Amino acid sequence: MYATGRAADSRSTFATPQGSRPIQAASALRTQEIVQLIRLEAALDIRQRAAWGGMLLYVVSAVYVAHLAVKGDLGTATWNALYWIILLFAAFNALARSFQREDGGRQLYLYTLADPRSVILARTLYNSITMVLLSLLSLLCYTLFMGAHVLADADLFQFLLAVILGGIGLAAVLTLISAIAARAGSGLGLMAILGFPLVLPMLLAVMRASKLALDGVAWSVNSTYFLGLVLLDVITVTLAWLLFPYLWRD
Amino acid sequence: MRIIHLLGLLAPTLAYAQAAPTWLEDNLYGGGKMNAVVVVVAIIILGIGVWLWAQDRRLKRMEEKLKK
Amino acid sequence: MKHWWWKFLAIALLLVASVAALRTPLSPALVHVSPGRIAPGEVTIQVTGYNTRFRDDLGVHLINDGQHFCPERVDVLDATHLRATIIVPEGLRNAMTDLVVSNLRYPGAFFTEGLGAGIENGACDPEREMTGSVAAGFAFPNRSILYESIRNLHFHVPMWFTMIALMAISMWKSIEVLGSTSLDRDREAVSAVHVGLLFCALGLLTGMVWARATWGAFWTNDVKLNGAAVTALIYLAYLVLRGSVPDAHKRARLAAIYNIFAFVLLVMFLFVVPRLNAIDSLHPGSGGNSGFADLDLDNRLRIVFYPAVVGWVLLGAWMYQLRHRATRINEMQEA
Numbered sequence: 249m250y251a252t253g254r255a256a257d258s259r260s261t262f263a264t265p266q267g268s269r270p271i272q273a274a275s276a277l278r279t280q281e282i283v284q285l286i287r288l289e290a291a292l293d294i295r296q297r298a299a300w301g302g303m304l305l306y307v308v309s310a311v312y313v314a315h316l317a318v319k320g321d322l323g324t325a326t327w328n329a330l331y332w333i334i335l336l337f338a339a340f341n342a343l344a345r346s347f348q349r350e351d352g353g354r355q356l357y358l359y360t361l362a363d364p365r366s367v368i369l370a371r372t373l374y375n376s377i378t379m380v381l382l383s384l385l386s387l388l389c390y391t392l393f394m395g396a397h398v399l400a401d402a403d404l405f406q407f408l409l410a411v412i413l414g415g416i417g418l419a420a421v422l423t424l425i426s427a428i429a430a431r432a433g434s435g436l437g438l439m440a441i442l443g444f445p446l447v448l449p450m451l452l453a454v455m456r457a458s459k460l461a462l463d464g465v466a467w468s469v470n471s472t473y474f475l476g477l478v479l480l481d482v483i484t485v486t487l488a489w490l491l492f493p494y495l496w497r498d
Numbered sequence: 499m500r501i502i503h504l505l506g507l508l509a510p511t512l513a514y515a516q517a518a519p520t521w522l523e524d525n526l527y528g529g530g531k532m533n534a535v536v537v538v539v540a541i542i543i544l545g546i547g548v549w550l551w552a553q554d555r556r557l558k559r560m561e562e563k564l565k566k
Numbered sequence: 567m568k569h570w571w572w573k574f575l576a577i578a579l580l581l582v583a584s585v586a587a588l589r590t591p592l593s594p595a596l597v598h599v600s601p602g603r604i605a606p607g608e609v610t611i612q613v614t615g616y617n618t619r620f621r622d623d624l625g626v627h628l629i630n631d632g633q634h635f636c637p638e639r640v641d642v643l644d645a646t647h648l649r650a651t652i653i654v655p656e657g658l659r660n661a662m663t664d665l666v667v668s669n670l671r672y673p674g675a676f677f678t679e680g681l682g683a684g685i686e687n688g689a690c691d692p693e694r695e696m697t698g699s700v701a702a703g704f705a706f707p708n709r710s711i712l713y714e715s716i717r718n719l720h721f722h723v724p725m726w727f728t729m730i731a732l733m734a735i736s737m738w739k740s741i742e743v744l745g746s747t748s749l750d751r752d753r754e755a756v757s758a759v760h761v762g763l764l765f766c767a768l769g770l771l772t773g774m775v776w777a778r779a780t781w782g783a784f785w786t787n788d789v790k791l792n793g794a795a796v797t798a799l800i801y802l803a804y805l806v807l808r809g810s811v812p813d814a815h816k817r818a819r820l821a822a823i824y825n826i827f828a829f830v831l832l833v834m835f836l837f838v839v840p841r842l843n844a845i846d847s848l849h850p851g852s853g854g855n856s857g858f859a860d861l862d863l864d865n866r867l868r869i870v871f872y873p874a875v876v877g878w879v880l881l882g883a884w885m886y887q888l889r890h891r892a893t894r895i896n897e898m899q900e901a
């Protein structure tokens with residue numbers, strides 16, 4: 249019953265593409281729907297294992313190029329900066345697929361089935377998990393090639409927290425950007441142009457936080473940065489949640 | 499005569515000029531840095547002028563289209 | 567006619583603020599001493615003032631770690647130059663000696679040699695310093711590395727205020743785009759961004775000139791400058807996004823979504839991240855630099871600064887309306 253009602257609703261929207269279909273402002277979080285959508289994403293990724301392999305290969309090659317280019321020991325600042333730069337490009341590479349991989353038909357199908365807000369929340373969550381995994385794997389690879397000497401007097405808990413919050417932040421910004429770029433019908437190029445200036449605040453804050461963590465500063469010094477990062481993450485996700493339904497409709 | 503007089507006027511300036519090695523510094527730092535203000539005001543006026551000129555051209559294109 | 571009042575207001579405010587910004591004198595200050603180094607024994611120093619009126623009755627002091635000593639002889643050469651012969655005592659405690667001429671003070675005027683445990687007797691009467699003071703009427707503060715360029719406060723900074731105001735207008739129009747199907751709101755949004763980018767360019771260029779004159783480099787790695795660069799990149803990307811979507815309604819919606827998202831993140835970047843990274847900034851009011859607000863004559867800057875900001879913001883709004891109307895006519899013609 250419910251599903252057919254929604255389908256009819258959306259059909260009328262297709263008849264008048266510009267018609268202002270009221271966005272369900274009061275739509276509650278549909279936890280079950282979100283969980284199912286995340287499962288769907290995971291299933292798709294498992295089916296396309298090559299994509300994950302590609303992402304990992306990308307990170308490994310980037311780290312290896314860095315290893316070849318930089319001979320000798322790196323200072324803490326450079327080590328940190330290089331890690332985040334590699335991760336930034338990996339994030340663009342990984343998250344561009346988020347909305348680009350589906351064709352019109354599948355999107356239409358998803359549209360009739362799920363609330364757009366569930367879709368964006370599910371994608372953001374899934375991409376965050378992807379990014380956190382990717383950052384941890386690249387950290388492993390990075391320390392292997394570039395040496396772990398800078399981690400000697402680091403506060404590892406703080407550093408990992410920075411990596412996780414940074415990964416979530418990058419995922420949150422780039423998921424919406426990926427959706428916009430996909431809607432605009434352009435590829436990775438447009439996504440890079442749109443995304444770079446927007447991830448900069450996140451990137452600068454997280455680089456600073458992880459640098460301080462590597463220096464092993466006290467928790468009280470670094471907590472402002474973590475608070476700022478959490479704030480940025482929350483704001484970004486909220487904005488994506490608010491704006492995505494408008495992107496989804498047409 | 500006049501040249502010697504002028505040189506006399508310049509003498510203190512020359513003495514200060516040694517502290518300001520380049521042309522740019524001489525011009526930006528000179529006169530209590532008033533020139534920095536002059537350049538800034540000039541940039542703003544020029545910028546708005548260029549903008550007006552661009553709008554003018556847009557309108558002209560539209561007028562020509564209207565004639566056709 | 568009744569809708570014109572704010573345009574007159576814009577012109578009036580800009581006129582008054584610009585004239586005041588350019589015509590207000592700088593308060594007097596001591597700007598140069600030579601030589602910059604003193605050692606025990608007789609030294610003749612030359613002092614250069616700026617906007618001062620040196621007269622014969624002024625009191626000249628040197629102060630080292632709270633101990634005063636006075637020159638043997640002071641010759642006032644003209645309103646801005648004086649020469650003084652000092653017998654520098656042995657045993658000054660501090661490596662920096664301040665110079666006081668009447669009510670003007672030049673902290674750290676001289677590197678001091680021959681340090682010791684203090685001088686025997688403060689050689690002169692501290693009361694003498696207040697005579698022959700150099701009065702100033704309405705004047706801007708005279709800061710050591712800024713001097714006259716402090717006037718740029720009234721030209722450079724309003725560019726940024728105007729840009730932010732225009733981008734905020736653009737975001738507001740973008741929200742309206744999402745709430746309606748109007749293409750006109752979209753035209754308003756993009757017109758505001760166009761004019762905002764003009765003010766961004768003006769802010770960057772004027773900032774570069776002022777930075778060169780003050781800090782010695784056109785570009786410094788400063789959070790405010792990074793913010794400006796990121797703003798330019800974001801809105802250029804906005805224009806690129808618009809350029810890559812052919813359908814007008816789809817373009818309006820995509821651009822609006824990006825605009826809202828970008829503006830909120832930009833505000834975070836401009837106003838929150840600098841608070842986090844405060845140590846990095848050369849700009850006043852952050853990173854341990856004193857803001858203009860705590861200058862002794864701050865209200866004299868403000869009384870000119872606020873009208874200038876309002877005037878420029880109104881002018882920006884006017885320019886954006888002109889651009890929007892031209893764009894609308896253009897698109898109606900093409901349709």
